[in-house]
Amino acid sequence: MSKESSRHADTTTNTYIDPGATTPEAYEISKTSRTLARKVVGNETPEDRVRQRCSVAVGDFAMADLLRFNADPVPATIRALKAGAYIITDIRMVQVGIQKKGHESKILCALDFGGEIARERGITRSSAGFIALREQLAGSIVVIGNAPSALLTVCGMINEGVRPAIVIGTPVGFVNAAESKAVLGSLDIPSISTEGTRGGTPVAVAAVNECITILIEGSAS
Template structure:
């Protein structure tokens, strides 16, 4: 599914950057996985890089064909990181998985906000957290890997003209997961998502981390591998 891909170029060719690899062995393992993904997925566009990383994250190259990109999300994400906007996540696993190197954005978790709203409205903690953070959602990067309810809240915010700079939505499951991602793709906001019920924290984190890696490469960030 490449109809929304960016222009060719600006990939890393045969080189490889991994901001998370802190030992030679870790870097060698990651580079081998990425080389396999390049062969199977392709390596023409920046979206291909996200497809590669998400496939490696779940150990299944079928994930590449499930990824969806709307509104030039890589460009939007890079510009947002340059502005040092906050990155707002649905759960702590996503917050913990996002790279802390290569950028200067604060990483927030919705679970740390809105407990009173969850009690009053009887909604999920993640949904309540995004409601509490709605003023910060404007212009931020939103990364949702687990909670369809939270993604639906963000979709409602976009309809109310509260627009994140980028929304990464890959919640997994059989209740509203596919539907929430479909809703996201109908909106006029840059987004990365995937089709169907698959997805989860690894996919959301992989997509965000690849955008951070591209940002760090362009900034000439050192300490990116061996």
């Protein structure tokens, strides 16, 4: 099988695709990293795929054991992508990092919304943005890689009846990061998060991009 054709095959065995690798060198680097990750993390389930990619993203296989999955989040993400659901991020870095190929979802950043709410309430811009986007949250893919305050805000709206399709919440740090992810994990909604203070933008981006890759594989098979 040629290298080009192998990028569009079933990656549960020995083949591999990376839609973001646009040159042969980039593809080989990505493939080599993933081959190692498969051996260390395992390659049996969609969750393993996410564990692999997130571990590669941070250069630490310890990340695989910190990831938490609730209510079949990978299929939920793929269904939402197929439906063209909004992808709503907390910061620009997450928005920029998400793969643009292979789906029709519009990617919004909360920082572009809710400025007046932030000023009136004295809350973070990311939290205010999610409040302003309340109507767009239903059925959306929420991706929070940095802001615990935004994740707590989204969790509060979920408790009020707002239902995103999936929340990927991996904020990093020592102030409310662990607590916000614990709240997310307690909710009856599909989610991907990390335990404790570790996480960050690379983990959130890697998680959603792996779901996009799985979607592309299914479309090509």
